[in-house]
Amino acid sequence: MIRIGIVGIGFMGRIHFLASQRLREARVTAICSRDPKKLAGDWSSTRGNFGPPPGLVDLTGVKRYSDYQEMLRDSEIDLIDVCNPTVHHEATAIAALKAGKHVLVEKAIALNPASADRMLAAARSSGRLLMVAHVLPFFPEFRYVYDAVREQRFGRLLGGHFKRVISKPDWSAEIADAAATGGPAVDLHIHDTHFIGLVAGIPAQVFSQGLIEGDAVTYLTTQYLYGDGGPALSCSSGAIAMKARPFVHGFEIYLERATLVHEGAMPLTVFHADGTTETPSLGSSDPIDVFAAELQTAVEGVRGGVEPAILSGQLARDALVMCLKECDSVRRGQAVSLRDG
Numbered sequence: 001m002i003r004i005g006i007v008g009i010g011f012m013g014r015i016h017f018l019a020s021q022r023l024r025e026a027r028v029t030a031i032c033s034r035d036p037k038k039l040a041g042d043w044s045s046t047r048g049n050f051g052p053p054p055g056l057v058d059l060t061g062v063k064r065y066s067d068y069q070e071m072l073r074d075s076e077i078d079l080i081d082v083c084n085p086t087v088h089h090e091a092t093a094i095a096a097l098k099a100g101k102h103v104l105v106e107k108a109i110a111l112n113p114a115s116a117d118r119m120l121a122a123a124r125s126s127g128r129l130l131m132v133a134h135v136l137p138f139f140p141e142f143r144y145v146y147d148a149v150r151e152q153r154f155g156r157l158l159g160g161h162f163k164r165v166i167s168k169p170d171w172s173a174e175i176a177d178a179a180a181t182g183g184p185a186v187d188l189h190i191h192d193t194h195f196i197g198l199v200a201g202i203p204a205q206v207f208s209q210g211l212i213e214g215d216a217v218t219y220l221t222t223q224y225l226y227g228d229g230g231p232a233l234s235c236s237s238g239a240i241a242m243k244a245r246p247f248v249h250g251f252e253i254y255l256e257r258a259t260l261v262h263e264g265a266m267p268l269t270v271f272h273a274d275g276t277t278e279t280p281s282l283g284s285s286d287p288i289d290v291f292a293a294e295l296q297t298a299v300e301g302v303r304g305g306v307e308p309a310i311l312s313g314q315l316a317r318d319a320l321v322m323c324l325k326e327c328d329s330v331r332r333g334q335a336v337s338l339r340d341g
Helices: 011-020 068-072 086-098 113-126 140-151 190-200 287-304 313-332
Strands: 002-007 026-032 063-065 079-082 102-106 130-133 157-167 205-213 216-225 232-241 248-255 258-263 266-272
Touching: 002 011, 002 068, 002 287, 011 026, 011 287, 026 068, 026 287, 063 068, 068 086, 079 086, 079 287, 086 102, 086 113, 102 287, 113 130, 113 313, 130 287, 130 313, 140 190, 140 248, 140 258, 140 266, 157 190, 190 232, 190 313, 205 232, 205 313, 216 313
Parallel strands: 002 026, 002 079, 026 063, 079 102, 102 130, 157 232
Antiparallel strands: 157 248, 205 216, 216 232, 248 258, 258 266
16 A cells, blocks of 8 residues: 655645545545645635535545644655645655655646756655656547557657647636746646657757746747657647636647547547548546546556656656746747757
8 A cells, every 4th residue: 555645735735635535555644734724624725727626525544734844754654745836846855755755746846947956866866756747648638649659559740739728817826927836838838848748759949939928928839849850849838818718728640640639628539541530439537537547657656666757757857948948939039949958
């Protein structure tokens, strides 16, 4: 049994807690929050943009800490699940690693590459796993693309376009705060850069155009420049839509023998080279099931002592660099190299 301690009971901490109830051979044995109401089981303030409405939570049998340093002294915890704000990820993760715990940290890994590098170094020196919870590859439509590209099921990846657009959120003031989250071009768009890095590798350069509000890039469109041989990939992401427009994410992926299309409520459709189409039968798209699959992968990593590639700390660091370089490209109006990131 892998024993999990969650640090931070906001929206994402609540989602991880709900997902943990669907795990095999693992469970949450402790939580940490500075809010006495949350420690008492009143999580009604943890509203987000998906999942069941927040309310009261039964914490029977779950240890409760108001100080994560005290939690780290608990010898009966194997994995620390870091769900506090991104600005605190570095300190929390490094303390947990030094305490001999494996770590799963919510995306983004950190707010800057130097912090991410220190986290990766702490994992190496401690001999423990640092995994980063990028959930997008666990959604069934995106998992299908990941598997198809990795297996070359329809031949080589030639090109594609990704999309992730929301209205300005009224459920999270911090998403627009570059100092707290990096703004939409990091907190939101990092889902895309991580997935692009996962399926295509890190490009040589990025060229982005976008919109800036205050210190934050709020919307951008990027070309990922891989050089000769491609692939030719692009992405549009940000908080620009009107409030009545629902959140939408999706893709159109071009492979040698198939085109894969998904957007919003549209089911994944495979357009084959012979002119036929297919809508594959996929796994559950219930967000709690998706997060449970992510957490189960982390649990199996702890059990086997091997970092799952899909939760790679290095890839999460590289995805952060991509976002920051894209913001730099927006501000400079020119292509920016990732070779010095």
